[in-house]
Amino acid sequence: MTAAAPTPKAVVHQRFGAKARYTVEEVREAVGGCPGLAPQTRSVYRCALDLPGLSVATPGTFLRKKDAEQAAAQIALDKLGIQPTANIPSTPQEAWDELIARISGFFIDENFLSSTHPLVGHLCVTLRRTGDLIGRIPLPAIAACDVKVNTLCKVIDHRAEFDPLLVLSLMYNAAKQSPGVSVSDSNFWIQSEKPYSPEAVELALERWSGTTKPVEVEVILVPHVLEDELKTVRINLRDYEHYMSYVAAELSAIDSSHVLVSRTIGKASSEIRLYFAAPNIHVVSDISKNALACHGDGDINWQVNKRASYICGQTIYGDALLANIGYTRRDSELHTEDVNLCTYYRILLGKLPDGNCKMSRDSILAAQLPSAYSRFSWKGLSPRDLLCSFCRLQRLPEPQFAVSRVSCDMLMSAVSSEERGAPADSVENQYTNDVRINKETPDLFKCEVNIRSRKQEILLEYSAADTWSKESDAIQNSALKVLIWFNNYFKKLTSKTDKLYLSECTDGVKIHSNIFLQEFAMCLSVYGKTGGNDSAMCNAVGPFSMDTQRKHLESTAKLTHIDGPDSGVFPSHGSLTSISYTASLVTKDKAKTYLLESRDEFEFEIGTGAVSNQLESCVTQLSVNQTACFLAELPPRDLIMAAAFEVSHDLSNVSIESCFLEFFVKVLQVTEPLEDRMEKALFSPPLSKQRVEFAVRHINELHATTLVDFGCGSGSLLDSLLEHPTTLEKLVGVDISRKGLTRAAKSLHQKLSKKSMMQTNVPTAVLYDGSITDYDSRLYGFDIGTCLEVIEHVEEDQATLFGNVVLSSFRPTVLIVSTPNYEYNPILQGSAMPNKDDEADESVGPCKFRNHDHKFEWTRAQFQCWATGLAVKHNYSVEFSGVGGSGEEPGYASQIAVFRRMMQGQEAMCLDKDGDQPYEVLWEWPNA
Numbered sequence: 001m002t003a004a005a006p007t008p009k010a011v012v013h014q015r016f017g018a019k020a021r022y023t024v025e026e027v028r029e030a031v032g033g034c035p036g037l038a039p040q041t042r043s044v045y046r047c048a049l050d051l052p053g054l055s056v057a058t059p060g061t062f063l064r065k066k067d068a069e070q071a072a073a074q075i076a077l078d079k080l081g082i083q084p085t086a087n088i089p090s091t092p093q094e095a096w097d098e099l100i101a102r103i104s105g106f107f108i109d110e111n112f113l114s115s116t117h118p119l120v121g122h123l124c125v126t127l128r129r130t131g132d133l134i135g136r137i138p139l140p141a142i143a144a145c146d147v148k149v150n151t152l153c154k155v156i157d158h159r160a161e162f163d164p165l166l167v168l169s170l171m172y173n174a175a176k177q178s179p180g181v182s183v184s185d186s187n188f189w190i191q192s193e194k195p196y197s198p199e200a201v202e203l204a205l206e207r208w209s210g211t212t213k214p215v216e217v218e219v220i221l222v223p224h225v226l227e228d229e230l231k232t233v234r235i236n237l238r239d240y241e242h243y244m245s246y247v248a249a250e251l252s253a254i255d256s257s258h259v260l261v262s263r264t265i266g267k268a269s270s271e272i273r274l275y276f277a278a279p280n281i282h283v284v285s286d287i288s289k290n291a292l293a294c295h296g297d298g299d300i301n302w303q304v305n306k307r308a309s310y311i312c313g314q315t316i317y318g319d320a321l322l323a324n325i326g327y328t329r330r331d332s333e334l335h336t337e338d339v340n341l342c343t344y345y346r347i348l349l350g351k352l353p354d355g356n357c358k359m360s361r362d363s364i365l366a367a368q369l370p371s372a373y374s375r376f377s378w379k380g381l382s383p384r385d386l387l388c389s390f391c392r393l394q395r396l397p398e399p400q401f402a403v404s405r406v407s408c409d410m411l412m413s414a415v416s417s418e419e420r421g422a423p424a425d426s427v428e429n430q431y432t433n434d435v436r437i438n439k440e441t442p443d444l445f446k447c448e449v450n451i452r453s454r455k456q457e458i459l460l461e462y463s464a465a466d467t468w469s470k471e472s473d474a475i476q477n478s479a480l481k482v483l484i485w486f487n488n489y490f491k492k493l494t495s496k497t498d499k500l501y502l503s504e505c506t507d508g509v510k511i512h513s514n515i516f517l518q519e520f521a522m523c524l525s526v527y528g529k530t531g532g533n534d535s536a537m538c539n540a541v542g543p544f545s546m547d548t549q550r551k552h553l554e555s556t557a558k559l560t561h562i563d564g565p566d567s568g569v570f571p572s573h574g575s576l577t578s579i580s581y582t583a584s585l586v587t588k589d590k591a592k593t594y595l596l597e598s599r600d601e602f603e604f605e606i607g608t609g610a611v612s613n614q615l616e617s618c619v620t621q622l623s624v625n626q627t628a629c630f631l632a633e634l635p636p637r638d639l640i641m642a643a644a645f646e647v648s649h650d651l652s653n654v655s656i657e658s659c660f661l662e663f664f665v666k667v668l669q670v671t672e673p674l675e676d677r678m679e680k681a682l683f684s685p686p687l688s689k690q691r692v693e694f695a696v697r698h699i700n701e702l703h704a705t706t707l708v709d710f711g712c713g714s715g716s717l718l719d720s721l722l723e724h725p726t727t728l729e730k731l732v733g734v735d736i737s738r739k740g741l742t743r744a745a746k747s748l749h750q751k752l753s754k755k756s757m758m759q760t761n762v763p764t765a766v767l768y769d770g771s772i773t774d775y776d777s778r779l780y781g782f783d784i785g786t787c788l789e790v791i792e793h794v795e796e797d798q799a800t801l802f803g804n805v806v807l808s809s810f811r812p813t814v815l816i817v818s819t820p821n822y823e824y825n826p827i828l829q830g831s832a833m834p835n836k837d838d839e840a841d842e843s844v845g846p847c848k849f850r851n852h853d854h855k856f857e858w859t860r861a862q863f864q865c866w867a868t869g870l871a872v873k874h875n876y877s878v879e880f881s882g883v884g885g886s887g888e889e890p891g892y893a894s895q896i897a898v899f900r901r902m903m904q905g906q907e908a909m910c911l912d913k914d915g916d917q918p919y920e921v922l923w924e925w926p927n928a
């Protein structure tokens with residue numbers, strides 16, 4: 001029957017080519033087991049398959065490697081919903097004929113009984129019966145087990161994809177015409193007309209042992225009335241009955257032939273499905289006859305179960321059971337697994353744009369969808385994989401990525417992405433971002449994304465303005481932008497805002513709202529934002545709504561206690577930080593605590609939004625080895641339930657709203673930002689040290705006594721200057737980051753205390769909280785101003801504003817400004833990047849920027865243009881220099897401009913001592 005079908009591996013190869021990666025693992029398995037004898041072992045194999053956007057593995061093992069690979073490929077195809085296209089009929093009539101033949105085949109072809117088709121599992125239970133009932137199975141079992149039948153039904157009527165009832169109806173009518181099988185007139189039983197040969201039965205029973213011990217499985221009842229709560233139900237399965245009859249009893253269906261089965265939900269390897277009762281046979285047998293006028297027009301007064309329909313993407317009627325029971329190709333027994341409330345909520349979570357990000361990081365309560373992508377610090381599934389799985393779960397086609405090459409000489413050669421083959425239509429887009437145009441810069445990439453409807457109409461277009469030096473970065477960044485858009489949209493859906501405004505074009509995202517709303521109708525109705533026909537009855541996902549009810553985003557965590565001494569090693573912006581944490585639900589009277597989530601090691605980059613605001617705020621108040629506890633805002637109930645694997649039972653009776661969410665956090669390790677690591681790894685002395693030495697040279701040369709460090713951060717320069725013998729009498733630091741300033745205050749305080757015990761001429765020091773684009777008259781006319789690696793952290797116009805303010809108002813005698821040299825990036829990337837990109841085939845171009853907080857990085861020409869303009873305007877001279885490297889092509893790693901005030905008659909214009917003083921003193925030495 002399947003002779004002409006290409007193997008699963010062949011289909012995977014057709015679709016993915018070399019992008020499909022099989023990993024076969026050999027396992028030694030014990031065989032035999034004679035008492036007294038040493039156990040024998042043999043080799044068996046399991047296989048993992050990685051595809052772009054999907055990874056699967058065989059749950060069981062195989063005797064042959066190639067069987068393991070085929071099985072893995074089959075799982076992937078099931079999951080992707082891909083059919084071997086070679087033998088799918090194209091016309092409804094052909095499909096109809098083939099459906100009839102296929103149904104016959106299951107019963108008249110005795111060889112079928114020795115196959116591994118999961119339907120044989122169903123048959124075997126009934127083959128052990130006697131009399132009339134032998135080999136009689138429920139028709140819906142065929143739909144549940146055989147992908148091909150579903151595909152044929154889809155060709156006959158495309159709506160079959162979303163409607164198990166229509167599939168049953170088509171199958172029933174086809175089965176009536178199938179030769180060799182008999183179908184009941186009053187129910188949905190089907191069996192072979194002739195008895196099977198004893199040999200065939202023997203063979204089948206050998207493969208499918210069919211002897212499951214009595215087992216109790218937990219399933220979830222999803223009532224069709226949204227106001228009714230989900231319920232956990234236990235079903236006892238005994239081996240002498242077909243399992244669907246126990247399901248039927250639970251659903252109060254007429255018998256097991258009236259139990260309809262959805263497609264699998266969640267992982268392809270799972271057998272999680274929704275079961276619901278079919279209406280009586282007259283209704284069903286009519287459906288396909290007048291398929292066009294079918295249900296929906298009141299013929300069936302069955303209620304659509306919105307929650308169930310939403311999670312499986314098919315139309316489910318009435319109360320439904322979510323259960324993990326079934327026969328698979330892999331096991332020779334009935335496979336069962338408990339489904340609890342947590343399973344349900346994780347399925348729900350998986351449909352949200354950030355859900356898989358949380359789950360792939362195994363951190364539902366702490367992890368968030370980061371706002372920026374960096375291939376070095378991104379954890380869990382990549383943005384592209386996340387977007388693909390989001391579309392898949394929303395039953396949309398795979399997203400299309402169109403990469404175009406932007407060459408620097410402005411000759412646009414648009415190249416469509418090799419694998420997606422989408423038309424490159426961006427030629428007319430003028431490349432106007434002059435920041436990165438430079439002769440030495442090789443081609444750059446940008447990536448557009450299209451999300452299409454099931455009918456292949458575009459519903460969302462993302463067109464990127466940003467360019468990237470690596471194709472994969474362009475794709476990942478664009479995928480993330482789209483995901484973030486969806487995430488914001490879903491956040492709006494799940495909040496209580498009354499009006500849902502779908503803006504047509506924001507941040508490069510263009511929405512075709514008609515098509516969009518049509519495709520997301522089910523989400524809208526589940527989350528209660530239909531505004532359409534039936535909004536009254538479906539106000540939420542039942543009483544467990546996704547509503548976050550957050551009034552405002554609390555951004556600082558109040559730590560109730562901090563344990564452990566300050567080790568001085570703290571997580572700073574851009575550093576990779578490893579923590580351990582537990583999150584528990586605590587009742588307000590503190591009588592009960594439920595541990596929801598706990599991680600021994602969880603790593604993230606500070607400043608990328610990879611964790612909740614409060615958690616990040618907690619972590620940045622600690623140093624390595626310190627622990628703290630804080631009470632977090634209560635997340636939506638759905639999220640708590642999804643996290644609560646162990647305690648989901650207990651929680652079903654707890655009023656979550658009257659609880660706290662308590663976090664215990666320990667900072668384990670901090671890895672400096674990539675930029676700093678590179679500066680240390682590649683330069684000796686480290687680049688930061690070289691910058692200090694550069695400043696010291698100018699201090700000595702000038703016999704400077706006063707210095708102001710603009711954007712001093714945590715005070716590394718001021719700190720180091722105290723270690724050098726200098727002429728300085730007054731040190732000042734300005735920054736807008738309180739966190740940085742607090743760190744600076746701590747370490748300066750320590751240093752100065754020590755110093756003043758041993759020396760007499762200790763400089764005074766002040767730290768100000770303020771923006772360097774504002775003038776503060778207390779800092780007028782200093783000997784030296786430094787501004788090291790700061791300007792690239794603000795937008796270009798702000799950098800120019802700072803330049804104007806500092807040279808026109810602060811007017812230091814000498815101003816030293818350093819910033820990364822963009823042209824040097826290829827060298828940094830070539831040598832020091834950790835976990836070098838997996839895509840070995842890509843040429844090593846310059847990396848984007850050294851630090852995700854950088855708003856720009858300039859070439860030498862750009863920096864010199866900026867600095868020269870300022871110098872001329874404000875009567876300064878300027879010289880260019882740098883640190884890191886020899887200074888020959890492509891210049892220094894850090895480029896530095898040294899501005900000198902030109903004497904102009906009597907310079908001391910008005911000192912304006914009492915002018916604006918917007919800065920706030922944060923710390924002072926000696927203490928005033």
Ligand code: SAH
Nearest residue numbers: 711712713735736737771772788789790793
């Ligand atoms: N100069 C330090 C820190 C560089 S990081 C060093 O070389 O180590 C950049 C710093 O600029 C950060 O501390 C950030 O808080 C600060 N910064 C950014 N914009 C600022 C502004 N408008 N005013 C003051 N500081 C600013």
Ligand code: MG
Nearest residue numbers: 789790792851
């Ligand atoms: Mg920087």
